[in-house]
Amino acid sequence: MLDKMLANVREAAPLVHCITNYVTVNDVANILLAAGGAPIMADEPDDAVDITSICGGLDINIGTLNARTIPSMFACGARARELGHPVLLDPVGAGASKLRTDTANRLVDELDLSCIRGNSSEIKAIALGSTTTKGVEADIADVVTDSNLQATVAFAEEFADRVGSVVAITGAIDVIADGSHAFAIRNGHPVMSKITGSGCMLSALVTAFLVANPDDLLMATVAAVAAEGVCGEKAAVKMVETGVGNSTYRDYLIDNVYLLTPDELERDARVEEF
Amino acid sequence: MLDKMLANVREAAPLVHCITNYVTVNDVANILLAAGGAPIMADEPDDAVDITSICGGLDINIGTLNARTIPSMFACGARARELGHPVLLDPVGAGASKLRTDTANRLVDELDLSCIRGNSSEIKAIALGSTTTKGVEADIADVVTDSNLQATVAFAEEFADRVGSVVAITGAIDVIADGSHAFAIRNGHPVMSKITGSGCMLSALVTAFLVANPDDLLMATVAAVAAEGVCGEKAAVKMVETGVGNSTYRDYLIDNVYLLTPDELERDARVEEF
Amino acid sequence: MLDKMLANVREAAPLVHCITNYVTVNDVANILLAAGGAPIMADEPDDAVDITSICGGLDINIGTLNARTIPSMFACGARARELGHPVLLDPVGAGASKLRTDTANRLVDELDLSCIRGNSSEIKAIALGSTTTKGVEADIADVVTDSNLQATVAFAEEFADRVGSVVAITGAIDVIADGSHAFAIRNGHPVMSKITGSGCMLSALVTAFLVANPDDLLMATVAAVAAEGVCGEKAAVKMVETGVGNSTYRDYLIDNVYLLTPDELERDARVEEF
Numbered sequence: 126m127l128d129k130m131l132a133n134v135r136e137a138a139p140l141v142h143c144i145t146n147y148v149t150v151n152d153v154a155n156i157l158l159a160a161g162g163a164p165i166m167a168d169e170p171d172d173a174v175d176i177t178s179i180c181g182g183l184d185i186n187i188g189t190l191n192a193r194t195i196p197s198m199f200a201c202g203a204r205a206r207e208l209g210h211p212v213l214l215d216p217v218g219a220g221a222s223k224l225r226t227d228t229a230n231r232l233v234d235e236l237d238l239s240c241i242r243g244n245s246s247e248i249k250a251i252a253l254g255s256t257t258t259k260g261v262e263a264d265i266a267d268v269v270t271d272s273n274l275q276a277t278v279a280f281a282e283e284f285a286d287r288v289g290s291v292v293a294i295t296g297a298i299d300v301i302a303d304g305s306h307a308f309a310i311r312n313g314h315p316v317m318s319k320i321t322g323s324g325c326m327l328s329a330l331v332t333a334f335l336v337a338n339p340d341d342l343l344m345a346t347v348a349a350v351a352a353e354g355v356c357g358e359k360a361a362v363k364m365v366e367t368g369v370g371n372s373t374y375r376d377y378l379i380d381n382v383y384l385l386t387p388d389e390l391e392r393d394a395r396v397e398e399f
Numbered sequence: 400m401l402d403k404m405l406a407n408v409r410e411a412a413p414l415v416h417c418i419t420n421y422v423t424v425n426d427v428a429n430i431l432l433a434a435g436g437a438p439i440m441a442d443e444p445d446d447a448v449d450i451t452s453i454c455g456g457l458d459i460n461i462g463t464l465n466a467r468t469i470p471s472m473f474a475c476g477a478r479a480r481e482l483g484h485p486v487l488l489d490p491v492g493a494g495a496s497k498l499r500t501d502t503a504n505r506l507v508d509e510l511d512l513s514c515i516r517g518n519s520s521e522i523k524a525i526a527l528g529s530t531t532t533k534g535v536e537a538d539i540a541d542v543v544t545d546s547n548l549q550a551t552v553a554f555a556e557e558f559a560d561r562v563g564s565v566v567a568i569t570g571a572i573d574v575i576a577d578g579s580h581a582f583a584i585r586n587g588h589p590v591m592s593k594i595t596g597s598g599c600m601l602s603a604l605v606t607a608f609l610v611a612n613p614d615d616l617l618m619a620t621v622a623a624v625a626a627e628g629v630c631g632e633k634a635a636v637k638m639v640e641t642g643v644g645n646s647t648y649r650d651y652l653i654d655n656v657y658l659l660t661p662d663e664l665e666r667d668a669r670v671e672e673f
Numbered sequence: 674m675l676d677k678m679l680a681n682v683r684e685a686a687p688l689v690h691c692i693t694n695y696v697t698v699n700d701v702a703n704i705l706l707a708a709g710g711a712p713i714m715a716d717e718p719d720d721a722v723d724i725t726s727i728c729g730g731l732d733i734n735i736g737t738l739n740a741r742t743i744p745s746m747f748a749c750g751a752r753a754r755e756l757g758h759p760v761l762l763d764p765v766g767a768g769a770s771k772l773r774t775d776t777a778n779r780l781v782d783e784l785d786l787s788c789i790r791g792n793s794s795e796i797k798a799i800a801l802g803s804t805t806t807k808g809v810e811a812d813i814a815d816v817v818t819d820s821n822l823q824a825t826v827a828f829a830e831e832f833a834d835r836v837g838s839v840v841a842i843t844g845a846i847d848v849i850a851d852g853s854h855a856f857a858i859r860n861g862h863p864v865m866s867k868i869t870g871s872g873c874m875l876s877a878l879v880t881a882f883l884v885a886n887p888d889d890l891l892m893a894t895v896a897a898v899a900a901e902g903v904c905g906e907k908a909a910v911k912m913v914e915t916g917v918g919n920s921t922y923r924d925y926l927i928d929n930v931y932l933l934t935p936d937e938l939e940r941d942a943r944v945e946e947f
Contacts, residue, residue, distance in 0.1 A: 146714070147421040147695040147698060147714075148698050148699060148702055148712075148714050149699060149702075150421060150422050151422060151423060151425060151426070151595060151596070151699060152646075152699070154422055154423075154595035154596075155594060155595055155645060155646050155649065158593050158594060158595060158645055159593070159644060159645050159646070164422075164595065165492065165495070166420070166421075166422050166462070166463055167463065167492075167496070168463065168465070169463075169464065169465040169466065169498065171466070171497075171498045172464065172465070172496045172498040172499060175495065175496030175497055175498070176492075176495060176496055179495055188714070189714055189715065189716065189717075190717065190720065191716070191717040191720070191741065192717065192719070192741075193465065193466075193467075193741075218713065218715075218724075221713070221723065221724060221727055222715070222720045222723030222724055223719075223723055224717065224719045224720040224723070225720060319706050319707070319931070320703060320706060321699060321702035321703055321706060321712065322699070322702075368932075369924075369928045370707060370927060370928030370929065370930070370931030370932050371703060371706055371707050371927065371928065371931045372700075372703050372707070372923070372924040372925075372926075372927035372928050372931070373924045373925075373928050375646070375703065376643075376646040376647045376650065376924065377646075377647075378646075379644060379645065379646035380643045380644030380645065380646050380647050381644065382644070383593070383644030383645045383646070384642075384644050421695040424695060424696050425696060425697060425699060425700070425869060425870070426920075428696055428697075428869035428870075429868060429869055429919060429920050429923065432867050432868060432869060432919055433867070433918060433919050433920070438696075438869065439766065439769070440694070440695075440696050440736070440737055441737065441766075441770070442737065442739070443737075443738065443739040443740065443772065445740070445771075445772045446738065446739070446770045446772040446773060449769065449770030449771055449772070450766075450769060450770055453769055467739065467740075467741075649920070650917075650920040650921045650924065651920075651921075652920075653918060653919065653920035654917045654918030654919065654920050654921050655918065656918070657867070657918030657919045657920070658916075658918050
């Protein structure tokens with residue numbers, strides 16, 4: 126059914142409002158276009174609520190949050206839910222600063238989120254209230270491995286149930302859960318952590334899948350995460366073949382999303398249900 | 400004469416002050432460098448007027464406008480005109496939010512603009528005061544086709560005459576007009592709409608051409624629009640040949656501006672006068 | 674010893690806090706990852722000091738400075754030095770506006786900087802209090818050549834001694850000095866000035882080398898400047914071989930940093946001691 130979910134994105138061409146950081150915003154826009162969606166970025170309170178209203182979904186990424194943009198996150202999140210649009214939170218750097226941790230927690234508390242996607246340390250920072258975060262990369266101690274996979278699944282399910290949202294903990298192994306089901310995904314490649322924006326792009330991609338697949342937010346998230354992982358693998362093969370480095374790899378990753386067919390996604394996704 | 404206009408850009412190396420959105424700003428800077436110009440970005444009121452003063456022209460793009468940057472647009476627009484520099488407005492998303500529509504309209508009213516460049520729905524939002532805008536892409540109903548080309552030309556000429564500026568409505572067919580002449584350009588490729596920033600890059604490119612060709616702003620605009628279109632076509636050929644996607648296409652587009660010769664522009668431009 | 678300094682970056686994986694402009698921020702992040710480090714961007718006063726505290730070094734780039742971010746530069750600069758972290762200043766556009774010149778001068782006066790890296794006109798704008806600056810590119814009159822190299826070295830040494838910081842004046846010939854030693858580097862390629870961000874990327878790269886080589890800040894700076902120059906040369910060879918333009922060149926430059934080995938750096942660096 127992952128193939129159908131990608132086909133739905135191509136068909137629906139979802140317009141996604143992104144309140145996102147200025148570091149990776151260009152890649153975020155291009156991966157949405159690659160997937161068949163379209164981006165609009167707006168973060169000024171007087172502008173952003175109007176933009177939310179004409180879009181199909183909202184991606185809130187706190188990567189370079191500031192006093193001007195934080196109120197937009199809350200106002201747009203509320204407006205999107207009034208309209209029945211999915212809202213995703215990417216708590217970039219939660220645990221790394223008080224402002225990020227507090228803002229992420231308030232967004233979780235005050236908005237009716239459809240999905241929360243982050244690395245393990247970020248999700249823990251919200252769920253548990255404290256963690257060690259090495260910037261925006263998952264701390265080594267927080268990496269999901271086979272030995273802690275069951276515990277991570279249980280943690281994700283409990284947190285998802287508590288907040289009433291899909292939870293996606295992404296890394297070497299991705300864990301996606303809502304309150305009743307959980308999946309692990311074993312796609313992707315280590316070099317994805319050698320470019321900036323793998324996570325930010327994924328959050329936007331998930332949002333597009335949520336918009337286009339409103340009846341099954343859990344599987345829509347699984348499909349988007351698997352899609353980026355599959356494309357990351359293809360890009361890594363091409364990276365080795367062509368002898369390039371991380372900057373061209375970034376282009377290959379987005380290119381592969383552009384080129385990805387539903388059949389390829391269905392065939393190459395490695396998804397395990399718990 | 401298009402060849403001469405590109406040669407003039409290469410010769411003059413115009414320095415363009417861009418008050419532009421943070422989504423596509425890197426591509427905007429690189430396309431200016433590719434064309435033979437140079438960019439400076441500055442959007443803080445205390446900084447931006449000084450920067451305008453040392454540049455040759457000003458590109459105002461309202462893509463991620465905010466309360467801090469809007470006053471810079473007005474102050475720099477006024478300063479640039481005092482100095483006799485061309486000022487271009489790219490009304491990104493006009494029609495999509497009240498703030499964008501109102502700001503674009505105020506900029507048109509209060510500044511002495513040299514050129515207004517946008518897609519059909521954006522230009523209509525300013526000219527007619529209302530429209531439907533699907534984000535930053537031209538609405539299907541607003542696409543310029545052979546069947547509505549004459550009407551679009553008449554609309555562009557009337558609007559250009561009214562505001563005293565060159566008007567460039569760009570899309571599958573581009574329509575460029577001032578109060579007395581109009582041109583259609585049939586260069587470009589559909590994949591240009593599958594990357595973010597085709598329009599933003601074009602606005603910066605037009606500004607560079609205006610600076611380098613001050614005696615014929617209409618043909619300077621035509622030359623710049625044709626140049627990006629020709630490069631978009633070349634990039635599309637290479638995209639197919641090399642089997643890449645939209646992210647690498649973006650590089651190919653800018654690369655082709657870097658590589659474009661005046662002779663190629665003259666030969667490959669498809670310009671029709673009305 | 675340059676080889677060892679790159680090896681140390683790969684080993685230490687320094688986390689660099691960047692308060693940097695939104696034009697080139699994505700490339701800055703990717704070149705840090707390419708070198709073996711990692712970036713965090715944060716510029717909001719309430720957020721940035723916490724981020725500085727978990728990083729190993731701070732890169733302050735005033736490229737799109739504004740009233741909100743300037744206080745973050747001072748607060749983070751002070752916090753970083755409390756923690757013994759290196760702090761680098763990239764005075765982008767100093768001399769081009771009063772705000773940039775004044776802010777750069779205040780940062781030099783009030784912070785205990787480890788390194789100041791800019792082009793010749795920017796460094797002169799700080800050191801001499803006035804200059805002509807053509808945007809962010811070195812003015813022709815300010816280019817370091819063989820005929821003014823000795824004078825530039827003397828100037829750099831004097832300024833470095835006065836401010837107690839490493840000073841890196843980069844361009845066709847790079848001059849790096851502290852109060853007692855000076856080096857010239859003859860790596861790099863003219864096409865590096867045809868992309869945006871060569872300088873911004875270099876500042877971030879230098880910061881990563883400073884973090885990983887705290888016992889010899891002068892040679893760490895030399896190693897980073899030589900590394901980007903060597904990679905710029907390799908990228909230029911590939912640019913010609915593959916017939917691309919400046920946008921793909923940008924990818925090649927970062928790719929080559931990703932691929933650069935310590936042995937290659939040691940072999941290809943052209944460093945002259947004064």
